[in-house]
Amino acid sequence: MTQTLLAQPLTAAAFTPFGDVLDANGAPDKLINADLCGRYHDRATLDFADGRAGISIFDAVPRSLPYAFDLVERHPEGSQAFVPMHQNPWLVIVAPDAGGRPGDPLAFLVGPGQAINFHKGTWHGVLTPLHAPGLFAVIDRIGAGTNLQEVRYPAPWRVIA
């Protein structure tokens, strides 16, 4: 039986168990360039079991709400950051780990000016833009092996906002 999930606005506090919210909220750590630029310094927990960090570009097909899914995945060997190259809202789905399987998922609506970084091994849904272009810079582990576990829930979830 399909269960319904209400997407909540993304906040750093709510996202803490799953990863980092990267934005320019609050005071910058440093003013640079003759005070014309604020640097919010080193805001993502980049964490790679091996390999190294790399930047890739993801171009994903926009989805629409309500959004149904049954698949989540995780990368056991590295963190993964999604940086939107646009100001459109998009969806992030995460789930706590429950003994090596994903527990009940949570959905977040990511607003303009927010990027996220999943901590290493965090269960999450696939990249889910809600508008074109579905363009993101992704900072994740470049290395050997698949670094991917995929699990399907027994019944689909339906996300509304």
Added chain:
Amino acid sequence: MTQTLLAQPLTAAAFTPFGDVLDANGAPDKLINADLCGRYHDRATLDFADGRAGISIFDAVPRSLPYAFDLVERHPEGSQAFVPMHQNPWLVIVAPDAGGRPGDPLAFLVGPGQAINFHKGTWHGVLTPLHAPGLFAVIDRIGAGTNLQEVRYPAPWRVIA
């Protein structure tokens, strides 16, 4: 005497001596997520003499054209990527090295869907958005020391587009 510089549209070919253009042009290296997402894999030459990669958020005051500058800088110990979190055009200024000093600069107008990565030690202008919000994710070296050389040209340059 001020010299005028015409900003040219950013292309990977023209930018090759200075760094990488990160975009979703051409065929993706891999289709993921049941073919709903193209991965343009590992497109930036991340290169750090020491320290490690980190993600920071930069929030810069938008400038306007014509744009006058006399300062360029370089980071001798690491590459630096600028990923716009918006679709507005912005300006990238670079210069070849001429015996430890910057040679004559070049200006590029960066279009929607393009990010850039300066190779380690490349002379470049400060982050120059042309519209609000001036919000970028920056992937650069996190480590000890200043990792910054700043040089002023004897006379300002004026960028037009």
